[in-house]
Amino acid sequence: MTNIASKSVTYFIADLHLAPNRPDITACFISFLENQAPDADKLYILGDLFESWIGDDDDSTFVIDIANAIKTLSTTGTPVYFVHGNRDFLLGKRYAKKSGMELLPEISEIDLYGQKAVIMHGDTLCTRDVAYQAFRKKSRSWWWQAMIKSLPLFVRRKIAADYRKRSASATAMKSQDIMDVTDDEVILCLEQFQSQLLIHGHTHRPNRHAIEANNAAAERIVLGDWYEQGAWLKVSPNSIELLTQPFQQN
Template sequence: MSESSHKVNKSALTYFIADLHLAQNRPDITACFLSFLQNDAPKAEVLYILGDLFEYWVGDDDDSSFILEISQAIKNLSNLGCKIYFIHGNRDFLLGKRFAKQSGMELLPEITLIDLYGKPVVIMHGDTLCTRDVGYQKFRKKSRSWWWQAIIKSLPLSVRRKIASNYRDQSASATAMKSQDIMDVTESEVVDCLSQYQSQLMIHGHTHRPDIHDIVVSNQAAQRIVLGDWYEQGAWLKATPDSIELMNSPFELNKQ
């Protein structure tokens, strides 16, 4: 795993989101996200997107009206002065510098240590923590290789869309066959990661199980915060210098 230290300037408000799985066939999620970008996110000085912003990503050359709408909405937030950072998820790991630049986002390594109001915090998508899902971890290793990505990116856009659609269906079937424990994080992996980065707080997504877990790392109290997905409501983590809170908003009333 690569790593990075990234300092967040002290600000009144920071948001974290993950697992939106934006797709054309879910206009309710899209509407909720666009409302969040227009009404809530401008209050923050920093927004972290911790992966799976999209249901799937076939390449930065995808110029569909749907992708362009999302890109412009994120760019509008950036233009308002909100710093936006993106960590790849297991669905949009092919998202590249071209899309990030046009959207006003900065790409971060898959595991990043940030300074959040004076506190070292580890942030990531979270899929690397699920080590008991051996099948997925094997696919992950292959799909992150330069040769696999080079082959995929060389295919026509229409073919890549078809592959992504098929993979989404296969993934849904495979997930239905797996136990919940296999798809959740391995606690020892969490502890090892926090110990490595000398942090007492981790924020991630991927498992779709929003919660704040109290754990012990190096004989000290620590926490692991899991972000919620956007399948049935908007969900984000609100961090201030004095508090941290999981927030949500119904699709039809996306106001906080």
């Protein structure tokens, strides 16, 4: 059993896009939960854990297995926190409870070993993507979500599959500039929370950006996606590292 008193690291992950047709990503995630995450004070999942989410009533073996794996981690001493992404914003309290995760607001402020940090998925920072922001506003409304959740499970599965195809086509036609964050929005976010550190995912461009906010040096850290390898941010009292893990070869 992990010695909780010796823990002094926090992990952040995002953009895993777990799906049944990508067992390599799932295997890497399970390995991370079993080998790295138990040593952490906390694990933060900053959205897009799943490629799509059709509702907490999804009874597929795949989503149940993922819930059980996360629950095993949380019940053995590592709290797990979840921030919704643009792919899994319908994930609700029922599945969070089943997984042992605590749901956080879409923008949260945390204490990270004495430093105030703002965490989020990051899609709200991409204000140049006007079409997506319009869809985001509609899809977060109570009436839209109520309408979707009222549909039969098999219909929602088809809608999710169709959306993934349309999203891939739309993304391919957008410029990289449109899909990245807007600098002014980043500064506004940090100034709103009076913080010098922002951690987010969504853009799939892992990096550490030195910026200025609140008339002082600040940093924006972007988490990596899991399309080609596992990726996480490891933060300790004395270090910050963006790390990757190759997928296992069959």
